[in-house]
Amino acid sequence: MRNKKTKKLAFLGLCTAVTLILAYVEALLPPLWAAVPGIKMGLPNIMLLFLLYRFSVKEAAAVSLVRLFAVALLFGNIMTLAYSFAGAVLSLAVMNLLKRIDRFSMVAVSIMGGIFHNLGQVLVAILVLETAEIGYYMIVLTVTGTIAGILIGLAGYLVLKYLKQKEI
Amino acid sequence: MRKRLRNDILLIGGVLLIAAAFALIFFLTRKEGAYAAVMKNGTEIARYALSAEGEYPITDGETVTNLLVIRGGKAEIAEATCPDQICVNHRAVSKAGETIVCLPQEVVIKIVAETKNAPDMVV
Structure with missing residues (x-):
C-alpha cells in the first residue's frame, strides 16, 4: 500500500518534470503567427489531459500548480503567473466538467480546454489593461485553439493508450 | 463511439x-479609425490622428518604452524595450476597435473612430 503511494508520488513528480520541459520547448519555438500574439500549441496540456484521464482532476491540478509556480520562478514574474493561473484553472475546470459528463471524446475535451485557457488569459488581460476591446482576440484564438486542441487531444490519447497498461 | x-x-x-x-x-x-489612442493602465495618456504621419515615443516617466509610428493611415509599434517584442511583431492597425497590446509595459494602442471631444493631440 505504502509502496504504491510512493510510486505514484514519484510518477507524478516525473510528470511535472515532463510538463516543465514541454513548456520550455514551447517557449523556444518561434511564434506561429507573429501578427496575432498569444497563439500557442499548449504542449504541456498533453500531460494534463493524460493525468486527468489516468487519475483524476486532483492529480492534474497538483502537477499544474507546481508547474505554474516553477515556470514563474524560472522564466517569468508575478504578472505572467496571474495570466497562466487564470488560464490553467479555467481550462482544467472545463476539461474536468466535460470529462465527467462523459458524452464527449478526449479530443473535444482537449479543444475546449485550449479555448478556455485562452479565454482565462484574455479575461485577465481585459481586467489588467482595462480595455474591453482585447476581447476580440478571442475570435482568432478560438479557431487556433480548436486546431491546437485537436493535435494535443490526439497526442494525449496516444500517451494514455501506451501508458495505460503500465502499472503505476 | x-x-x-x-x-x-x-x-x-x-x-x-x-x-x-x-x-x-x-x-x-x-469603421475606419480616426485616432490612435495610447492607453497606459487603462487611462488614455495620448491620442494621435491617423492622418498625421510621425513617430511618437511612449514614455514611462523618463525612459522611452515603446515607439509608436503612424504611417499611411496605420499605427504600429516600431520599437519596444520588452524582451518578447510581441507588440513590435504585431501588424499595423487602422480599424476602429483594433488594438496592439504590450503586456510588459501595460501599454495598449487602441484605434478609435469617434471625433467628438477629441483634441488633435494630447501630450
Missing part, C-alpha cells in the same frame, strides 16, 4: 459558430 463523435461535432461546431457570430458583428460594425 459514433454518438460521441456527433456530440463532439455539435459542441465544437457550436463554439465556432459563436466565434463566427462575434467575428461577423466585429467586421460589420467596425
